[in-house]
Amino acid sequence: MTPLDQVITVLAGLGAGIATSSIGVASLVSFPILLALGIPPVTANSSNTVALVPAGLTGALGYRRELLGRLPLAAAVMGLSGVAAVAGALLLLRLPADVFATLVPWLILFACLLVAVQPRISAWLKSRRPEGSDDARTSMTPSLAAGTAACGVYGGYFGAGQGVMMIAVLSLALDLPLAVVSALRTLAVLASNIVATVIFVFIAPLDWHIVALLASGSIVGGYLGALIGRKLPTSVFRALIVVAGVAVAIGYWL
Template sequence: MSLFEAAAILLAGVGAGTINTVVGSGTLITFPTLLAFGVPPVVANVSNNIGLVPGSVTGAIGYRRELAGQRSRVLRLASASLLGAVVGAVLLLVLPPGAFEAIVPALILLGVVLVVVQPRLSAWVARRHAERGAPARDLAWWVWPAVLLTGVYGGYFGAAQGVLLMAVLGIGVQETLQRLNGVKNVLAAIVNGVAGLIFAVVAEVDWTIVLLIGIGAVIGGLIGASVGRRLSPLALRMVIVVVGLVAFTAFLLP
């Protein structure tokens, strides 16, 4: 690996760590970079997943203030993310290449649409809670299985995992986007960590790539936590939509 390639991968890690903390889809920066330097797709995917784990953890820690009072919620959803990550990682190892990625563009577009309509749907959910006498911050019944499916997707590939998580949480949980972003960072860290552990044991990994992306992702995670916290709910929603549309377009390009 040349010095130029190493520097480019490191910078890609910084960009991915930043955007993952704010919303997600950092894989769309690092994965194409690795492919451009001739890294085999599966090796690139696996090495990228492991490399982004430290950045995910850093982003979650950076949002610890927004996580205050959400311990029960996080623990409940963490089990879904953990199980989903295991299933997704196994699918990557046993399914033919491209079998799961065929539905990725549809999932990303669905996530963007859900984020756009989230205010109206959240208001509807709040009214339903009030009619039933349920606490305003209870999870909708479908949030746990939806987080599970998002974990499967994240364990397999992970691009725009954050967009999907924010769509699910924003609609199914009565909470501010900033606090939900903190929950999203924890769940994404769990998915990346569990899948990364499985890949480290049974898959082919380029540990130089892991180190470079890992260092960059930690730096990016710190940057993202600072930038993301300053965004208003409208600005954060706009960022999510833009990133999601870019991700959707990237998957459609040959």
Template sequence: MQNVLDVVADLAATLPFEGWQVGLILLAGVWAGLINTIVGSGTLVTFPVLVTMGVPPVTASMSNAMGLIAGNLTGAWHYRHELKGVERTLLKLIPFSVVGGVIGAALLLHLPETVFGYAAPALIVVALLFVIFQPRLQALVRRRKDEQAEAAAAAARARGETPRPLDPDRAPQPVSLYALTFLAGVYGGYFVAAQGVLLLGILGVFLLASLQAANAVKVVLVALVNIVAAVSYVLFALDRINWWVVLLIAVSSTVGSWAGAKIGRRLSPVVLRTVIVVLGVVALVNLVARLV
């Protein structure tokens, strides 16, 4: 027993954070998992907290992406039933998303860290814009889905057939869907924040399926991009990963994802988006201050 306590004590001695910092990171991870389950963009909670705690931006991005995988997988499992009817379409999209994720991770690993220092503020602005305009984006998606369903029903009536629900696995998907899914993978592999919101916007408009099915596909693709990026980091940048951050974010984001699936839908989306925007602005100010 004493040996175990000694090992724990030695391990705790390597913790690069003070107690209050650990608590803040854990809180951010829980909140990120909760937000990812409901509206997405949880990285805009954890990333600014990590940078503020003194973690270098690239290390924060890598470690955070790896830590959030546990929450991503929890969300993917939660949405597994919504994937019925779009399995073949998902299999067609996976290579585009994965290859994009590999390219994005390669860019993060091989470009100078100063490039990320300049790119990160711009990408945070893009991410925040997606979060701020998410309600309008969702309204556009719903309208698009209604138009698709009505067009399919009208075509069926014109042929003298009874309108049936659209089968996305048999309907030809537009080429733009695959191209934009690839670009979203590149974005996610390089900079994790708000890739879910970006991808849902793409799938919601271009994927010939229901909004729930689009959201389920999004959850799986985001998880795969993060896994691909994490494998790349482990293989080629092991020394740049902060494993304490990975552990803290993994545990706390999993708890947050579970809570989001259970009780998170009772929380106001406006409040959640406000928290995302405030912390995103904190990260933006912090990164710009470093450049200045």
């Protein structure tokens, strides 16, 4: 790589880290840049996943205020996502790549739709509660566990768009501010990436030079993304997630 390519890769890591912790679509940033630099797709995908683990760690650190008092829920979300990602990784080894690839854009678009209409769905669900019941949903439930596990399997298999899907699942299942939802989403994606990293180290082609360059940028980007995600107005945050998710889906089709 030329010196310019190395600088571009570091900046790609920075941008991907910011996207990871803020709106959850790092695949929009770093992966296309690696391909443009001539990195083979499989190597780019695996190296990108490994390099974004530091972004998840610093992103979680940036969201520490939102996670205070919610450690049991955070641990449950992270644990379920990580364990389910193992199943996704096994599917990656067993199934032809085109089986699931066909469904990926549609799954992401469906998640975008859920994010967009979540306020209406949540209001409808609240209206269906027994009269006088104002208990907020702030803990793990069977439906949240199922949704988290499904996103974890997806994350272990493909990964791109997992953050958008987790936002949809968490927003529908919990009565919590979007900043807290984003913090939990960051942990779920981090868990999937850690599992994928362990597997990729043994079975996937990795370019450790690329990993180091991306990671150096993603460490800073992950923390900055958490600060941005905390301050974004709810309507803007939701709109960015939907736009970014649609862009990812279109990117797959192209």
